[in-house]
Amino acid sequence: MEPKLQSFIPVIQSSNLAKPLKKQDLLTTSFLIDHDRDNELTMYYSPHNEYINHHAKIVIIGITPGWTQMKAAFEQVIDCLPISESSTIEQTLKKAKIAASFSGAMRKNLIDMLDHCGIQNVFHIKSSSYLFSENRDFLHTTSIIKYPVFYQGRNYTGHRPKINHSSxxxxxxxxxxxxxxxxxxxxxxxxxxxxxxxxxxKNLIKNNKLNDHIYLFNFPHPSGANGHRIKQFTENKQSFISTVLEWAALFSYNT
Known part of the structure; x- marks a missing residue:
């Protein structure tokens, strides 16, 4: 299926977007994909989640891209202009994915937890931080809601409304x-x-809609705003290590 970026390139070019991007540059009708008026939700296009790393060994999943990720992804696309050939579009989507992945304190918190689970040992690397750089081919980051969603103009967090309350x-x-x-x-x-x-x-697994991956449940959200992050991780750390070892045995077998 043709990436949506293909159809948005003329819009991006004609909009004369310049860095640093602001919300008024992107949260416009030009990039609006869909909306749910009853729940005051708007969904906008962002290029980074169109890239899928089919050979990834680790998949990290958030709920939906936020404004910061959307901004980083679009700024990367601007840096890649002009874009014409399909191969260049694929490369641009990959660069946008890398640029928009977890950054700042959230990435540091995430890497710390991954290291304490022993992820780096599976790949024989010094730190899980390398998954975000030279060992990026092992990693796929994504969201259950592919494109950025905003509730009353603010990042959607999954709480208001609940996912199952919005078609x-x-x-x-x-x-x-x-x-x-x-x-x-x-x-x-x-x-x-x-x-x-x-x-x-868990609902998708219950309904047999997912492949036989290994799932690291109860993993804390790495946001600094998650005050229970350290306690939750500590309480589940041994379970995480066991799950990683279980996965590592399968991973080694299949490589």
């Missing part, structure tokens, strides 16, 4: 997302970030 959110989480995950060869280690993401995954 827009439900269609992406329960129809589009499992199709994406099915494109990644099992067994990958799948890490859902946050209770809302975990709830969706």
């Amino acid at each position: 827009l959110l439900t269609s992406y989480a329960y129809e589009m997302f499992p199709k994406e995950l099915s494109q990644i060869k099992a067994p990958a280690l799948v890490i859902p970030l946050g209770k809302m993401v975990e709830e969706v995954l």
Whole structure:
């Protein structure tokens, strides 16, 4: 299927976007994909989640891209202009994915937890931080709701409204997302970030809509705003290590 970026390139070029991008540059009708007026939700295009690393061994899943990720992805696309050939579009989508992945304190928190689970030992690397740089081919980051969603103009967090209270959110989480995950060869280690993401995954597993991946449930969201992050991780650390070792045995067998 042709990436949506193909159709948005003329819009991006004609909009004369300049860095640093602001919300008024991107949260416009030009990039609006869909909306749910009853729940005050708007969904906008962002290029980074169009790239799928089919050979990933680890999949980290958030609920939906936020403004920061959207901004980083578009700024990367601007740096790649002009874009014409399909191969260049694929390369641009990959660069946008890398640029928009977890950054700042959230990435540091995530790497710390991955290292304490022993992820780096599986790949024989010094730190899980390398998964975000030279060992990026092992990693796929994504969201259960593919494109950025905003509630009353603010990042959607999964709480208001609940996913199953919106047909827009439900269609992406329960129809589009499992199709994406099915494109990644099992067994990958799948890490859902946050209770809302975990709830969706468990429902999909219950209904036999996901491949036989290994799931690291109860993993804390790495956001600094998650005050229970350290306690939750500590309480589940031994379970995480056991799950990683279980996955590692399968990973080694299949490589």
